[in-house]
Amino acid sequence: MLAKRIIPCLDVNQGRVVKGQQFKSLKDVADPATLALRYSNEGADELVFYDITASSDERKISHAFVSQVAQQINIPFCVGGGISSVEDMHFILRQGADKISINTAAVLNPQLIKEGALRFGSQCIVLSVDAKKEGDEYLVYTHGGRQKTDLNVIEWIKKAVALGAGEIVLNTIDTDGELKGYDTLLIKMISNLVPVPVIASGGAGEIHHFVEAAKAGAEGLLAASVFHFETISIQDVKEALYKEGIPVRRHP
Amino acid sequence: MIHVILDYGVGNLASLQSGFERAGLESIITQDPSIIEKATSLVLPGVGAFEPAMKRLNEKNFIPLLKAHVKAGKPLLGICLGMQLLYETSLEHGTHQGLGFLKGTVEPLVKAPKIPHMGWNNLTFHTTSPLLLGILIESYVYFVHSYYAVSTQDDWVATTTHGEIIPAIVAHKNVIGMQFHPEKSARVGEQLLKNYGRWIDEYHSVNGSI
Numbered sequence: 001m002l003a004k005r006i007i008p009c010l011d012v013n014q015g016r017v018v019k020g021q022q023f024k025s026l027k028d029v030a031d032p033a034t035l036a037l038r039y040s041n042e043g044a045d046e047l048v049f050y051d052i053t054a055s056s057d058e059r060k061i062s063h064a065f066v067s068q069v070a071q072q073i074n075i076p077f078c079v080g081g082g083i084s085s086v087e088d089m090h091f092i093l094r095q096g097a098d099k100i101s102i103n104t105a106a107v108l109n110p111q112l113i114k115e116g117a118l119r120f121g122s123q124c125i126v127l128s129v130d131a132k133k134e135g136d137e138y139l140v141y142t143h144g145g146r147q148k149t150d151l152n153v154i155e156w157i158k159k160a161v162a163l164g165a166g167e168i169v170l171n172t173i174d175t176d177g178e179l180k181g182y183d184t185l186l187i188k189m190i191s192n193l194v195p196v197p198v199i200a201s202g203g204a205g206e207i208h209h210f211v212e213a214a215k216a217g218a219e220g221l222l223a224a225s226v227f228h229f230e231t232i233s234i235q236d237v238k239e240a241l242y243k244e245g246i247p248v249r250r251h252p
Numbered sequence: 253m254i255h256v257i258l259d260y261g262v263g264n265l266a267s268l269q270s271g272f273e274r275a276g277l278e279s280i281i282t283q284d285p286s287i288i289e290k291a292t293s294l295v296l297p298g299v300g301a302f303e304p305a306m307k308r309l310n311e312k313n314f315i316p317l318l319k320a321h322v323k324a325g326k327p328l329l330g331i332c333l334g335m336q337l338l339y340e341t342s343l344e345h346g347t348h349q350g351l352g353f354l355k356g357t358v359e360p361l362v363k364a365p366k367i368p369h370m371g372w373n374n375l376t377f378h379t380t381s382p383l384l385l386g387i388l389i390e391s392y393v394y395f396v397h398s399y400y401a402v403s404t405q406d407d408w409v410a411t412t413t414h415g416e417i418i419p420a421i422v423a424h425k426n427v428i429g430m431q432f433h434p435e436k437s438a439r440v441g442e443q444l445l446k447n448y449g450r451w452i453d454e455y456h457s458v459n460g461s462i
Contacts, residue, residue: 002414003372003392040438045372071270076394076436096267098396098436121300123368123396166368195366219371249372249392252438 003249004241005045005220006210006234007199008227010035012051012081015062019228032065033072039227040073043234043252047073048101048169048222051081052144063092070096078126084108086115093120101169103128104142107149107156110163117164122196127165129153131186132173138186145173153186154193161194168194169222171201179205179226184216191217207232207240214246253453255279256291258318260308263299268331271435275445288317292326293452298333302342302358302399305333306350315351322353327426327452335422335429336401344399353427356403364415368398373432375420378408382454383421383428383447393420393437393444400431426455 010017016029036047049069053059059082066079079092080101089100100120106113106127116125130141131153138153157168170190172183182200191198197219204210204223213221226232238248255272257265257279265281272279272295279295282288296318298305309315322328330338339350342358350358361367372392377384393412400418409421412432421444422429428448434441 001373002366002369003374005371067266070267074271074274074436074438074442076433093264096264096270121368123370166370197366197370219366247374249438251388251391 001247002219003045003247004214004218005199006043006237006248007046007048007220007222008039008044008234009048009050009201009222009224011224012049012053012062012065014053014058015065018052019225033068036069036077037072039234040075041252043238043249044075045249046075046220047077049077049079049081050101051079053082056082063095066092066095066097080126080128084112086112086119089116089120089124093124099124099126099167101126101128103130104144106160106165107140107142107151110159113160113163113165117166122164122166125165126167126169126199127157127160128169128171129157130171130173131183141173145171145176154189157190157194161196165196167197167199167220169199169201170218172203175203176201177225178203181205181209182213182216182218182221184212187213187216187218191219204232207237210237211240211244211246214241215244253278253292253449255293255295255449255452256288257281257295257297258288258314259283260305260312260314262305262308262333263297265297268295268297268435271441271445275442275449277445277449283312285313285317288314289320291321292455294318294321294326294328296328296330296334296337298331298337299396300333302333302336302344302350303346303348305337306348309337309351318351322427325426327428327455328353329448330427330429332397332431332433335431336397336399338427338429339401339403342399354401354403354407354422354424354429356401356407358399359402360399361397361415361418368396369400369414369418370396373412373414373420375410375412377410378405381409381421381423382451383409383423383444385447385450386443387440387447391440393432393434393440395420395432397431401429
């Protein structure tokens with residue numbers, strides 16, 4: 001039986017990992033490959049890197065971290081941030097990444113999902129969606145959650161899966177950084193809606209949050225700050241899931 | 253002993269080579285027929301679809317080299333799509349002929365709850381192969397595929413379940429297949445590659461050189 005995946009998420013700026021910017025006192029940085037290896041040894045099932053480097057020229061240099069990570073770790077990893085063409089995808093995959101995550105670029109040009117899926121296979125194409133509740137519906141936001149669109153989250157995800165997206169990272173802006181739990185209602189809705197795996201993102205602060213999201217149907221549980229600041233260990237999350245009868249890879 | 257990874261333009265071979273390196277195995281990625289001919293351990297990687305992969309092998313004239321290698325009794329390891337190519341036939345987008353080193357057909361995972369079968373799944377053992385030395389029962393390895401081998405149970409070393417029983421490690425004499433990605437399967441994958449390397453070294457010391 002497929003194990004639920006625990007996925008630490010790392011933000012990379014100019015080739016360095018920047019840790020949780022919402023905590024203003026902590027600005028320390030780390031080398032992506034070193035931190036990736038630590039997470040991998042601690043039992044992470046997969047890693048996600050978001051390159052938040054502002055300019056596209058600098059991002060090209062920043063992306064050198066991908067091949068270093070590929071050499072170091074023996075688990076799959078996904079890279080996102082500023083990928084806007086099939087050529088960008090090809091470059092990242094050739095450096096050793098297993099998956100590509102796209103968000104704003106896919107909203108601006110949905111055919112990018114199709115082109116990527118046809119060329120590299122749906123398993124490589126992850127659609128990351130920033131969702132925010134507006135009244136009784138969820139709307140898609142782009143540009144790192146700063147820009148509102150008129151796209152309905154459910155309609156957008158249905159369309160993206162039809163175009164070939166092989167996995168959905170569902171990030172809810174309202175819960176992100178709040179450490180009060182994932183939006184399990186939306187997770188349940190989307191997992192019932194599409195046949196591809198849904199990764200819960202945004203809001204993990206305590207161990208039971210992971211369990212709730214897994215029970216709501218998430219195949220993967222993504223978190224950043226609780227792992228960065230070591231408030232929760234990956235192994236403890238896995239043991240909690242295991243005790244609830246949820247399949248996990250307990251031995252790293 | 254240098255493991256020869258066959259480069260026929262399919263997949264990311266750098267990751268696989270890093271996996272061999274972490275397992276303490278020396279490897280070379282090559283398209284050079286003279287190196288392939290001399291190989292003791294030949295590794296057939298691959299991702300993507302069956303037919304284009306067979307076509308690439310054919311265009312590069314690698315099929316006779318692979319056949320001669322297996323006929324000589326030398327070890328061949330097929331990984332992911334590379335394992336599927338070892339079978340007689342595939343039903344992926346039509347009916348296509350494979351290398352035919354293993355008896356069976358590659359068929360779609362129709363009963364699977366989610367396709368592709370992607371993620372960490374656990375192994376059930378069927379034999380006491382040297383390939384499984386030090387591997388715990390129910391160990392997880394990393395899969396990414398939508399088709400699987402329907403084959404004789406005699407060749408099964410380990411299987412996993414995802415709607416169907418899926419052969420995960422198969423072995424018939426000198427031909428070995430792994431449906432998952434050992435290079436992405438953490439310590440378990442590393443141990444499996446180490447075991448493969450040890451098995452080859454033993455083969456090498458018995459059968460001598462090249």
